[in-house]
Amino acid sequence: MSMNTFGHLFRFTTWGESHGPALGATVDGCPPGIQINEEMLQVWLDKRKPGTSKFTTQRREPDQVEILSGVFEGKTTGTPIQLMIRNTDQRSKDYGGIAQAFRPGHADITYYQKYGIRDYRGGGRSSARETAARVAAGGVARAVLAELVPDLQITGYMTQIGPHGIEGPRDMAEIENNPFWVPSAQTADKWADYLGEIRKNGSSVGAIVEVVAKGVPAGLGAPIYAKLDTDLAAAMMSINAVKGVEIGEGMNAACLTGEENADEMRMGPNGPQFGSNHAGGILGGIATGQDVVVRFAVKPTSSILTPRKTVTKSGEDTDLITKGRHDPCVGIRAVPVGEAMMACVILDHLLLHRGQIGEGLRGKIG
Numbered sequence: 001m002s003m004n005t006f007g008h009l010f011r012f013t014t015w016g017e018s019h020g021p022a023l024g025a026t027v028d029g030c031p032p033g034i035q036i037n038e039e040m041l042q043v044w045l046d047k048r049k050p051g052t053s054k055f056t057t058q059r060r061e062p063d064q065v066e067i068l069s070g071v072f073e074g075k076t077t078g079t080p081i082q083l084m085i086r087n088t089d090q091r092s093k094d095y096g097g098i099a100q101a102f103r104p105g106h107a108d109i110t111y112y113q114k115y116g117i118r119d120y121r122g123g124g125r126s127s128a129r130e131t132a133a134r135v136a137a138g139g140v141a142r143a144v145l146a147e148l149v150p151d152l153q154i155t156g157y158m159t160q161i162g163p164h165g166i167e168g169p170r171d172m173a174e175i176e177n178n179p180f181w182v183p184s185a186q187t188a189d190k191w192a193d194y195l196g197e198i199r200k201n202g203s204s205v206g207a208i209v210e211v212v213a214k215g216v217p218a219g220l221g222a223p224i225y226a227k228l229d230t231d232l233a234a235a236m237m238s239i240n241a242v243k244g245v246e247i248g249e250g251m252n253a254a255c256l257t258g259e260e261n262a263d264e265m266r267m268g269p270n271g272p273q274f275g276s277n278h279a280g281g282i283l284g285g286i287a288t289g290q291d292v293v294v295r296f297a298v299k300p301t302s303s304i305l306t307p308r309k310t311v312t313k314s315g316e317d318t319d320l321i322t323k324g325r326h327d328p329c330v331g332i333r334a335v336p337v338g339e340a341m342m343a344c345v346i347l348d349h350l351l352l353h354r355g356q357i358g359e360g361l362r363g364k365i366g
Contacts, residue, residue: 006238007344008226009351010144012137016085018122018129024084025133027140029351030070032078034144041065041083041139047336048135055179055195056327061088065136076140083136087129101312101320106302112313128240128330131337138340141347148350151215156339157181159295160208161191161329162198181335199328202305207331210295211236211338213346216281218271218289219361220349227285228292228349235341236296241330244297248280263288271365292346296338298331 005013009029016023042065049063063085070081099120102109107126111118118124145152157175159166159182167190170183178188198205221228233245253261256278264275274290281292303322310320327333 006235007348009355010141010344010348012134012140012344014130014133014137016087016130016133017119017124018087018127019119019124020087022084022086023130023133024082025137027070027081027083027137029348030076030078030081030140031144031148031351032076034076034147035074036067036071036076036140036143037074038065038067040143041067041136044135044139044142044336044340045085045132048132048333055192055199055329056332061132063132065139081140083133083140085132085136097323098320100314101318102310103302103320103322104308104310105299126240128327128333130240131334134239134344135336135340138337138343141340141343145343145347145350148347149215149217152346153214154211154339154342154346155214156209156211156335156342157183158207158331158335159210161195161331162205162207164191164194180332195328204301204304204326204328204330206300207298207329207334208295209298209331209334209338210293211335211342212294213281213292213342216287216289216292216346217350217353218287219357220346220353221282221286222352222356223285226352227282228287228345229280229282229285231345231349232292232294232342235345236294236338239296239298239334239337239341241298241301241334242296243299246280246295247282248293249278250280250295253278263290267366287349292342294338294342296334298329298334301326301328301330 004015005011011028013026045063045065049061066084068082068084070077070079098108107123108118111126122129158180161180166182166184167187168184172183174185175181175183178185180188180191182188182191229247232247236242236245249256261278263278265272274288277290277293279288281288281290303326305321307319307321310318312318
Protein backbone atom coordinates (compact mmCIF):
# COMPACT_ATOMS: atom_id res chain seq x y z
CA MET A 1 0.00 0.00 0.00
CA SER A 2 1.39 3.42 -0.93
CA MET A 3 0.73 6.84 0.61
CA ASN A 4 1.89 6.16 4.16
CA THR A 5 4.07 9.27 4.50
CA PHE A 6 3.02 12.66 5.89
CA GLY A 7 4.80 16.02 5.82
CA HIS A 8 7.11 18.13 3.63
CA LEU A 9 10.46 18.73 5.37
CA PHE A 10 9.63 17.02 8.66
CA ARG A 11 8.22 13.73 7.38
CA PHE A 12 7.14 10.49 8.97
CA THR A 13 6.10 7.16 7.49
CA THR A 14 4.04 4.79 9.63
CA TRP A 15 4.13 1.03 9.19
CA GLY A 16 2.66 -2.10 10.76
CA GLU A 17 -0.77 -3.56 11.47
CA SER A 18 -3.04 -3.85 14.48
CA HIS A 19 -2.36 -7.57 14.98
CA GLY A 20 1.11 -7.84 13.46
CA PRO A 21 4.27 -8.30 15.56
CA ALA A 22 4.95 -4.55 15.75
CA LEU A 23 4.17 -1.15 14.30
CA GLY A 24 6.09 2.09 14.17
CA ALA A 25 7.23 5.18 12.35
CA THR A 26 10.26 6.29 10.36
CA VAL A 27 10.87 9.99 11.00
CA ASP A 28 12.95 11.88 8.46
CA GLY A 29 13.95 15.55 8.35
CA CYS A 30 14.53 15.94 12.07
CA PRO A 31 17.27 18.52 12.76
CA PRO A 32 20.45 17.19 14.39
CA GLY A 33 21.49 17.88 17.95
CA ILE A 34 18.03 17.65 19.51
CA GLN A 35 17.99 15.96 22.90
CA ILE A 36 15.69 12.97 22.81
CA ASN A 37 15.26 9.58 24.45
CA GLU A 38 12.66 6.86 24.79
CA GLU A 39 11.39 8.19 28.13
CA MET A 40 10.56 11.56 26.54
CA LEU A 41 8.47 9.87 23.86
CA GLN A 42 6.82 7.43 26.28
CA VAL A 43 5.09 10.28 28.11
CA TRP A 44 2.89 10.92 25.05
CA LEU A 45 2.33 7.25 24.22
CA ASP A 46 1.10 6.60 27.76
CA LYS A 47 -1.68 9.15 27.16
CA ARG A 48 -2.93 7.24 24.10
CA LYS A 49 -2.40 3.61 25.07
CA PRO A 50 -5.44 1.33 25.49
CA GLY A 51 -6.75 -0.06 28.75
CA THR A 52 -6.19 3.14 30.77
CA SER A 53 -9.84 3.27 31.93
CA LYS A 54 -13.08 1.32 31.61
CA PHE A 55 -14.10 3.73 28.84
CA THR A 56 -11.44 2.52 26.39
CA THR A 57 -10.71 -0.86 24.82
CA GLN A 58 -9.46 -3.39 27.35
CA ARG A 59 -6.69 -4.56 25.06
CA ARG A 60 -3.61 -4.37 27.30
CA GLU A 61 -0.70 -2.89 25.37
CA PRO A 62 2.24 -1.21 27.13
CA ASP A 63 2.97 0.74 23.92
CA GLN A 64 6.65 0.78 24.85
CA VAL A 65 8.53 2.72 22.18
CA GLU A 66 12.02 1.72 21.05
CA ILE A 67 14.41 4.03 19.18
CA LEU A 68 16.33 1.94 16.65
CA SER A 69 18.23 4.61 14.73
CA GLY A 70 18.88 8.32 14.28
CA VAL A 71 19.88 9.05 17.89
CA PHE A 72 23.42 8.90 19.30
CA GLU A 73 24.42 9.72 22.86
CA GLY A 74 20.96 11.10 23.53
CA LYS A 75 20.81 13.51 20.59
CA THR A 76 19.41 13.30 17.08
CA THR A 77 21.96 12.84 14.31
CA GLY A 78 19.93 14.30 11.43
CA THR A 79 19.43 10.85 9.91
CA PRO A 80 16.14 8.88 9.83
CA ILE A 81 14.79 8.01 13.28
CA GLN A 82 13.24 4.55 13.39
CA LEU A 83 10.63 4.07 16.13
CA MET A 84 9.12 0.68 16.96
CA ILE A 85 6.22 -0.35 19.22
CA ARG A 86 5.71 -4.07 19.70
CA ASN A 87 2.21 -5.58 19.82
CA THR A 88 1.88 -7.86 22.83
CA ASP A 89 -1.84 -8.44 23.46
CA GLN A 90 -3.40 -9.41 20.12
CA ARG A 91 -6.43 -11.72 20.19
CA SER A 92 -6.89 -12.39 16.50
CA LYS A 93 -9.36 -15.21 17.14
CA ASP A 94 -11.92 -12.58 18.19
CA TYR A 95 -12.13 -11.48 14.56
CA GLY A 96 -12.80 -14.87 12.99
CA GLY A 97 -16.46 -13.95 12.59
CA ILE A 98 -15.69 -11.07 10.23
CA ALA A 99 -13.15 -12.89 8.07
CA GLN A 100 -15.79 -13.35 5.35
CA ALA A 101 -18.15 -10.44 6.14
CA PHE A 102 -17.76 -6.67 6.25
CA ARG A 103 -18.53 -4.50 9.26
CA PRO A 104 -21.06 -1.78 8.33
CA GLY A 105 -19.53 1.66 8.73
CA HIS A 106 -16.00 0.25 8.63
CA ALA A 107 -13.23 0.38 6.03
CA ASP A 108 -13.36 -3.43 5.74
CA ILE A 109 -15.33 -3.26 2.50
CA THR A 110 -13.40 -0.45 0.81
CA TYR A 111 -10.03 -2.03 1.58
CA TYR A 112 -11.22 -5.25 -0.03
CA GLN A 113 -12.76 -3.46 -3.02
CA LYS A 114 -9.51 -1.60 -3.66
CA TYR A 115 -6.86 -4.24 -2.94
CA GLY A 116 -8.70 -7.56 -3.21
CA ILE A 117 -7.25 -8.54 0.16
CA ARG A 118 -7.61 -7.24 3.71
CA ASP A 119 -6.25 -7.98 7.16
CA TYR A 120 -9.47 -8.66 9.07
CA ARG A 121 -7.59 -9.07 12.38
CA GLY A 122 -8.55 -5.82 14.07
CA GLY A 123 -8.71 -3.95 10.77
CA GLY A 124 -5.01 -4.00 9.92
CA ARG A 125 -3.94 -0.51 8.82
CA SER A 126 -7.47 0.89 9.23
CA SER A 127 -7.34 0.18 12.97
CA ALA A 128 -6.92 3.04 15.45
CA ARG A 129 -3.86 1.08 16.63
CA GLU A 130 -1.95 2.74 13.77
CA THR A 131 -2.18 6.05 15.62
CA ALA A 132 0.33 4.90 18.25
CA ALA A 133 3.03 5.37 15.62
CA ARG A 134 1.81 8.93 14.94
CA VAL A 135 2.01 9.78 18.64
CA ALA A 136 5.60 8.52 18.72
CA ALA A 137 6.46 10.70 15.71
CA GLY A 138 4.67 13.59 17.36
CA GLY A 139 6.87 13.11 20.41
CA VAL A 140 9.91 13.71 18.21
CA ALA A 141 8.28 16.85 16.79
CA ARG A 142 7.53 18.12 20.32
CA ALA A 143 11.17 17.64 21.33
CA VAL A 144 12.32 19.75 18.38
CA LEU A 145 9.68 22.43 19.01
CA ALA A 146 10.69 22.61 22.67
CA GLU A 147 14.13 23.80 21.56
CA LEU A 148 13.13 25.97 18.59
CA VAL A 149 9.91 27.50 20.00
CA PRO A 150 10.11 26.98 23.77
CA ASP A 151 6.93 28.99 24.51
CA LEU A 152 4.75 26.82 22.23
CA GLN A 153 2.04 24.85 24.02
CA ILE A 154 -0.25 22.25 22.41
CA THR A 155 -3.34 21.12 24.30
CA GLY A 156 -6.09 18.77 23.18
CA TYR A 157 -9.39 17.98 24.87
CA MET A 158 -12.85 16.65 24.14
CA THR A 159 -15.66 19.18 23.75
CA GLN A 160 -18.52 16.79 22.97
CA ILE A 161 -19.44 13.13 23.32
CA GLY A 162 -22.50 12.03 21.41
CA PRO A 163 -25.04 14.87 21.83
CA HIS A 164 -23.51 16.08 25.11
CA GLY A 165 -21.26 19.14 25.18
CA ILE A 166 -19.34 20.83 27.99
CA GLU A 167 -21.51 22.19 30.78
CA GLY A 168 -20.47 25.30 32.70
CA PRO A 169 -17.17 27.19 32.47
CA ARG A 170 -14.05 25.48 31.18
CA ASP A 171 -11.23 24.72 33.62
CA MET A 172 -8.16 23.66 31.67
CA ALA A 173 -6.56 22.33 34.86
CA GLU A 174 -9.16 19.55 34.85
CA ILE A 175 -8.07 18.03 31.52
CA GLU A 176 -5.55 15.65 33.10
CA ASN A 177 -7.90 14.72 35.95
CA ASN A 178 -10.53 12.69 34.09
CA PRO A 179 -10.60 9.91 31.46
CA PHE A 180 -12.24 12.14 28.83
CA TRP A 181 -9.63 14.93 28.72
CA VAL A 182 -12.53 17.35 29.22
CA PRO A 183 -11.92 20.73 30.91
CA SER A 184 -14.81 20.36 33.35
CA ALA A 185 -15.13 18.02 36.33
CA GLN A 186 -18.91 18.41 36.31
CA THR A 187 -19.08 17.42 32.65
CA ALA A 188 -16.75 14.45 33.15
CA ASP A 189 -19.08 12.97 35.76
CA LYS A 190 -22.10 13.25 33.47
CA TRP A 191 -20.19 11.85 30.51
CA ALA A 192 -19.11 8.88 32.63
CA ASP A 193 -22.74 7.98 33.33
CA TYR A 194 -23.71 8.40 29.68
CA LEU A 195 -20.81 6.40 28.23
CA GLY A 196 -21.24 3.76 30.91
CA GLU A 197 -24.69 3.00 29.52
CA ILE A 198 -23.39 3.00 25.94
CA ARG A 199 -20.64 0.55 26.87
CA LYS A 200 -23.00 -1.71 28.83
CA ASN A 201 -25.27 -1.95 25.81
CA GLY A 202 -22.37 -3.00 23.58
CA SER A 203 -22.75 0.13 21.46
CA SER A 204 -20.53 3.11 20.66
CA VAL A 205 -20.73 6.86 20.17
CA GLY A 206 -18.82 9.63 18.43
CA ALA A 207 -17.06 12.71 19.79
CA ILE A 208 -15.58 16.11 18.98
CA VAL A 209 -11.97 16.91 19.89
CA GLU A 210 -10.43 20.38 19.97
CA VAL A 211 -6.68 21.00 19.74
CA VAL A 212 -5.22 24.43 20.54
CA ALA A 213 -1.64 25.54 19.86
CA LYS A 214 -0.56 28.64 21.81
CA GLY A 215 2.59 30.55 20.89
CA VAL A 216 2.62 29.65 17.19
CA PRO A 217 4.93 32.14 15.45
CA ALA A 218 3.21 34.52 13.03
CA GLY A 219 4.07 33.87 9.39
CA LEU A 220 4.00 30.07 9.33
CA GLY A 221 2.20 28.73 6.28
CA ALA A 222 1.86 29.99 2.73
CA PRO A 223 -0.86 31.03 0.28
CA ILE A 224 -2.88 28.59 -1.83
CA TYR A 225 -1.36 25.09 -1.87
CA ALA A 226 0.82 25.16 1.24
CA LYS A 227 -1.63 26.76 3.65
CA LEU A 228 -1.11 25.98 7.31
CA ASP A 229 -4.80 25.20 7.69
CA THR A 230 -4.74 22.98 4.59
CA ASP A 231 -2.08 20.77 6.12
CA LEU A 232 -3.76 20.83 9.54
CA ALA A 233 -7.04 19.75 8.00
CA ALA A 234 -5.30 16.95 6.09
CA ALA A 235 -3.46 15.89 9.24
CA MET A 236 -6.58 15.61 11.36
CA MET A 237 -8.69 14.06 8.59
CA SER A 238 -6.03 11.39 8.11
CA ILE A 239 -6.65 10.09 11.64
CA ASN A 240 -8.71 6.90 11.50
CA ALA A 241 -12.45 7.49 12.19
CA VAL A 242 -12.31 11.28 11.69
CA LYS A 243 -15.15 12.55 9.47
CA GLY A 244 -14.97 16.35 9.81
CA VAL A 245 -12.45 19.13 10.55
CA GLU A 246 -12.93 22.80 11.44
CA ILE A 247 -10.48 25.69 11.83
CA GLY A 248 -11.59 28.52 14.12
CA GLU A 249 -15.30 29.18 13.65
CA GLY A 250 -15.36 26.51 10.95
CA MET A 251 -18.85 25.77 9.66
CA ASN A 252 -20.32 28.35 12.01
CA ALA A 253 -18.59 31.10 10.02
CA ALA A 254 -21.39 30.72 7.46
CA CYS A 255 -23.84 31.97 10.10
CA LEU A 256 -21.90 35.16 10.92
CA THR A 257 -22.02 38.60 9.35
CA GLY A 258 -18.89 40.37 8.17
CA GLU A 259 -18.97 42.56 11.25
CA GLU A 260 -19.22 39.55 13.56
CA ASN A 261 -16.55 37.48 11.83
CA ALA A 262 -13.89 40.21 11.47
CA ASP A 263 -11.09 39.86 14.04
CA GLU A 264 -10.49 43.56 14.78
CA MET A 265 -6.98 44.79 15.52
CA ARG A 266 -5.24 47.48 17.52
CA MET A 267 -1.54 48.16 17.79
CA GLY A 268 0.06 46.79 20.92
CA PRO A 269 3.56 47.20 22.38
CA ASN A 270 4.85 44.14 20.50
CA GLY A 271 2.76 44.36 17.32
CA PRO A 272 -0.89 43.99 16.30
CA GLN A 273 -3.30 42.66 18.91
CA PHE A 274 -6.57 40.96 17.94
CA GLY A 275 -9.86 41.46 19.74
CA SER A 276 -11.18 38.02 18.77
CA ASN A 277 -10.07 34.84 17.02
CA HIS A 278 -12.82 33.69 14.67
CA ALA A 279 -10.12 32.76 12.12
CA GLY A 280 -8.59 30.20 14.45
CA GLY A 281 -5.18 31.84 14.25
CA ILE A 282 -4.83 31.51 10.47
CA LEU A 283 -5.60 34.03 7.71
CA GLY A 284 -4.95 33.28 4.05
CA GLY A 285 -3.20 30.07 5.05
CA ILE A 286 -0.66 31.96 7.22
CA ALA A 287 -0.48 32.03 11.04
CA THR A 288 -1.43 35.32 12.69
CA GLY A 289 0.41 34.64 15.94
CA GLN A 290 -2.87 33.94 17.76
CA ASP A 291 -3.91 30.55 19.12
CA VAL A 292 -4.32 28.01 16.33
CA VAL A 293 -7.64 26.25 17.00
CA VAL A 294 -8.64 23.01 15.26
CA ARG A 295 -11.63 20.74 15.93
CA PHE A 296 -12.37 17.34 14.46
CA ALA A 297 -15.32 14.97 14.66
CA VAL A 298 -14.76 11.26 15.33
CA LYS A 299 -17.43 8.78 14.25
CA PRO A 300 -18.71 5.96 16.49
CA THR A 301 -16.65 2.78 16.57
CA SER A 302 -17.99 0.37 13.93
CA SER A 303 -17.51 -2.76 16.02
CA ILE A 304 -20.68 -3.15 18.10
CA LEU A 305 -22.73 -6.00 19.56
CA THR A 306 -26.03 -5.03 17.91
CA PRO A 307 -26.72 -7.16 14.80
CA ARG A 308 -26.25 -5.12 11.62
CA LYS A 309 -27.14 -6.02 8.04
CA THR A 310 -24.18 -6.61 5.76
CA VAL A 311 -22.82 -8.77 2.92
CA THR A 312 -20.09 -11.38 2.64
CA LYS A 313 -17.12 -11.56 0.27
CA SER A 314 -19.10 -14.05 -1.82
CA GLY A 315 -22.02 -11.58 -2.16
CA GLU A 316 -24.47 -13.11 0.31
CA ASP A 317 -26.66 -11.13 2.68
CA THR A 318 -26.04 -11.72 6.39
CA ASP A 319 -26.33 -10.13 9.82
CA LEU A 320 -23.18 -9.40 11.78
CA ILE A 321 -22.24 -8.96 15.44
CA THR A 322 -18.64 -7.88 16.06
CA LYS A 323 -16.99 -9.46 19.08
CA GLY A 324 -13.69 -8.48 20.64
CA ARG A 325 -12.36 -5.53 22.64
CA HIS A 326 -13.32 -2.13 21.26
CA ASP A 327 -13.53 1.51 22.33
CA PRO A 328 -17.08 2.63 23.13
CA CYS A 329 -15.83 6.10 22.14
CA VAL A 330 -12.62 6.14 20.14
CA GLY A 331 -12.60 9.94 20.42
CA ILE A 332 -11.11 9.62 23.92
CA ARG A 333 -7.84 8.20 22.66
CA ALA A 334 -7.90 10.52 19.63
CA VAL A 335 -7.00 13.50 21.86
CA PRO A 336 -3.23 12.75 22.10
CA VAL A 337 -3.28 11.78 18.42
CA GLY A 338 -4.65 15.19 17.47
CA GLU A 339 -1.97 16.84 19.62
CA ALA A 340 0.73 14.80 17.87
CA MET A 341 -0.50 15.75 14.40
CA MET A 342 -0.64 19.43 15.41
CA ALA A 343 2.99 19.23 16.58
CA CYS A 344 4.13 17.56 13.35
CA VAL A 345 2.40 20.14 11.12
CA ILE A 346 3.67 23.14 13.06
CA LEU A 347 7.25 21.86 13.05
CA ASP A 348 7.02 21.06 9.35
CA HIS A 349 5.84 24.59 8.57
CA LEU A 350 8.43 26.13 10.88
CA LEU A 351 11.17 24.40 8.89
CA LEU A 352 9.54 25.41 5.59
CA HIS A 353 9.31 29.03 6.77
CA ARG A 354 12.96 29.12 7.81
CA GLY A 355 13.99 27.59 4.52
CA GLN A 356 12.22 30.28 2.48
CA ILE A 357 12.22 33.37 4.72
CA GLY A 358 14.86 32.72 7.39
CA GLU A 359 14.46 33.71 11.01
CA GLY A 360 11.55 35.98 11.97
CA LEU A 361 9.31 37.89 9.57
CA ARG A 362 10.00 39.97 6.47
CA GLY A 363 7.21 42.53 6.93
CA LYS A 364 7.55 44.85 9.92
CA ILE A 365 4.39 46.57 11.17
CA GLY A 366 4.82 49.90 12.95
